[in-house]
Amino acid sequence: MCTNIASTTAVSGSGKGVNGWFPLTQATVGYDHASHCEEEHALLLDFVNYDLGTGARVAVELDLPSARSLLVSLTTAIELAEASGV
Amino acid sequence: MWNSFLTDSHVSVRAEITTYKGGNGDEIHAYVATPIDDAPRGGIVLIHHMPGWDEFYMEFAERLARHGYNVIAPDLYCRVGHGTSDDVTAKVRAQGGVPDDQVVADCRAAREYLNALPSANGKTAVMGTCSGGRHALLVASLVPEFTAVIDLWGGNVIMAEDQLTPQRPVPVINYTEQLTVPLLGIFGNDDKSPTPEQVNTHEAKLKELGKRYTFYRYDGAGHGFFYYQNQMYRQEQAMDAWEKVFAFLADELAN
Numbered sequence: 227m228c229t230n231i232a233s234t235t236a237v238s239g240s241g242k243g244v245n246g247w248f249p250l251t252q253a254t255v256g257y258d259h260a261s262h263c264e265e266e267h268a269l270l271l272d273f274v275n276y277d278l279g280t281g282a283r284v285a286v287e288l289d290l291p292s293a294r295s296l297l298v299s300l301t302t303a304i305e306l307a308e309a310s311g312v
Numbered sequence: 313m314w315n316s317f318l319t320d321s322h323v324s325v326r327a328e329i330t331t332y333k334g335g336n337g338d339e340i341h342a343y344v345a346t347p348i349d350d351a352p353r354g355g356i357v358l359i360h361h362m363p364g365w366d367e368f369y370m371e372f373a374e375r376l377a378r379h380g381y382n383v384i385a386p387d388l389y390c391r392v393g394h395g396t397s398d399d400v401t402a403k404v405r406a407q408g409g410v411p412d413d414q415v416v417a418d419c420r421a422a423r424e425y426l427n428a429l430p431s432a433n434g435k436t437a438v439m440g441t442c443s444g445g446r447h448a449l450l451v452a453s454l455v456p457e458f459t460a461v462i463d464l465w466g467g468n469v470i471m472a473e474d475q476l477t478p479q480r481p482v483p484v485i486n487y488t489e490q491l492t493v494p495l496l497g498i499f500g501n502d503d504k505s506p507t508p509e510q511v512n513t514h515e516a517k518l519k520e521l522g523k524r525y526t527f528y529r530y531d532g533a534g535h536g537f538f539y540y541q542n543q544m545y546r547q548e549q550a551m552d553a554w555e556k557v558f559a560f561l562a563d564e565l566a567n
Contacts, residue, residue, distance in 0.1 A: 228362045228443050228467050228505060230477060234406045254406040259363050259442070259536075261398040266535060266544060272402045280395035280403055 229267070232256035241273045241284035248282055251275045260287045269293035313558055314551065324348045325377040327370070332384075332425045335417025340390040342422065343370050345377035352433040354459070354565025355426030357419050358385040359440030359447045361536075364397035364404075365389060368541055379558060381565065382429055384422045388415055388447075409443075409479045412450060419451040423458060435459040435565045439557075442467065442536060446484055449495070453487035460564035462496045462557060465535055467505030469514055488517050495525040496560040498553045500533030500546070528556055 237253045250273050260268035268287040275282040288296065317323050327345035334340040343365070347353065356376055360369045365387040373383040388410050392403045404410060423436045437460040440448040445466025452461035468475070471483040495518070499511050506514070511527065518525045530537065530553065536544040538553070 230409065230468070230475060230480070232405050232408065252406070254402065256405050258405065259361075261363060261401070264543060270402070270405070272406065274402070274406070276393075276403065280393040280399045283399050283402055285398070285402060 229256075229258045231258060232270075237273070239273075241275075243282060243284055248275055248278055250284075251277065261285075263287040263289070265289045314554055322349075323378055325374055327374050327377065332386075332421065334386060334390075334421050335414050338391065340418065341365075341387040342425075343373050343385040343387075344383065344425075345370075345373040345385075346382045346429065346431070347377055347380060350431045352567050353380055353382060353431050354433055354435040354437065354561070354567075355382040355384070355423070355429070356561070356565075357422045357426065357436060357438045357451070357458075358383055359415070359419065359438065359444035359451070360385060360388060361440065361442035361444045362401070362409075363442075364401035366397040368539060376561075379561075381561065382426050382431060384426055386418050386422050388418060407479075408477055411479045412447075412481065415447050416451050416454050419447070420455045420457075423455065433565070433567045437462060437561060437565055439464065441465060441538065449491070450484045450487065452493055452495070453484065453491045456490075456492055458493055460494050460496070460560070461491075462498070462560065464498045464538065464553075464557075465500060465503055465506065467503075467535070469506060470510050485514055485517055488521055488523065491518075491523055493524075494560075494564060495523065496556065497525065497527040498556065499527065499529050500535060500537050500549070501529050501531050502534035505535065526556075526560070528553060 234254045237250050239250045240247050241250045252274050254272040256270040271286040273284040331339050369385050373385045376383045389400050389404045438448045438451050438458050439462035441464040445463040449463045452458050469484045501508050530549040533546040533549040537546040538550045
């Protein structure tokens with residue numbers, strides 16, 4: 227990898243890929259060359275289940291300002307969810 | 313040189329995905345492109361970039377073959393599985409990349425594959441872009457049977473102690489003493505990895521140790537400026553640099 231910026235965490239949830247919904251087992255957050263978006267480098271989010279094959283993946287590429295905005299939204303939603311007691 | 317074919321010449325290339333015994337005897341995929349005649353010629357081990365063993369690299373291999381070289385581009389990510397190039401790359405990224413030792417072994421075996429071809433003249437270059445440029449330099453430093461090396465904007469040739477990983481345990485610049493073959497380096501001055509300062513540091517090391525090298529630096533170009541498939545492409549700089557690549561290969565791989 228060029229930047230070597232990548233970390234992996236186990237997750238529990240579901241993702242929707244090209245063949246429909248599937249259970250997720252792992253998420254990788256990286257920052258490296260983008261495959262598709264306009265940025266040369268991007269914040270790379272991969273939600274995967276490699277037990278189901280290499281293609282069991284939901285991929286997102288974001289520029290850094292978008293990633294920061296998303297992080298705020300995630301944090302806010304998690305805090306509200308936990309405070310709601312639901 | 314680019315577009316120098318005579319219109320009545322018979323330029324033809326055979327190109328296919330095949331397998332060969334890579335490092336550890338593992339059967340791995342490779343894209344092999346060769347001119348169809350059996351005239352003696354040099355070979356090139358072409359190392360793909362971080363974004364994977366992809367269509368750009370297949371076209372890259374074909375271009376080099378059309379210019380008269382036997383080319384093998386190993387799939388360095390083959391062992392993690394198969395799928396679209398970006399899906400496979402994501403899996404490799406999650407694992408922290410492929411181990412340097414494995415890359416060296418795969419490329420050593422790829423050189424042997426080329427030299428077993430009937431048309432092999434015994435000379436083999438190793439080259440690559442991006443992480444493949446770093447890998448090319450690594451391979452050329454550790455496998456002295458190679459004839460020449462081309463580093464196209466390889467990042468992380470210089471690494472701080474805290475950047476080293478089990479996959480990449482040694483900064484490639486530390487192997488400079490062991491590099492015995494000529495090196496061509498092509499870089500964009502707007503690149504952030506390698507930065508112009510890192511290229512200068514690498515050059516100073518090569519000069520200090522009396523190594524044979526030629527570096528070309530391009531203004532108005534950053535990383536990956538050969539990549540016509542995305543916005544990094546810089547037409548003027550890329551076409552000039554391609555001429556440098558062809559000239560270097562012609563000099564170093566001549567029969």
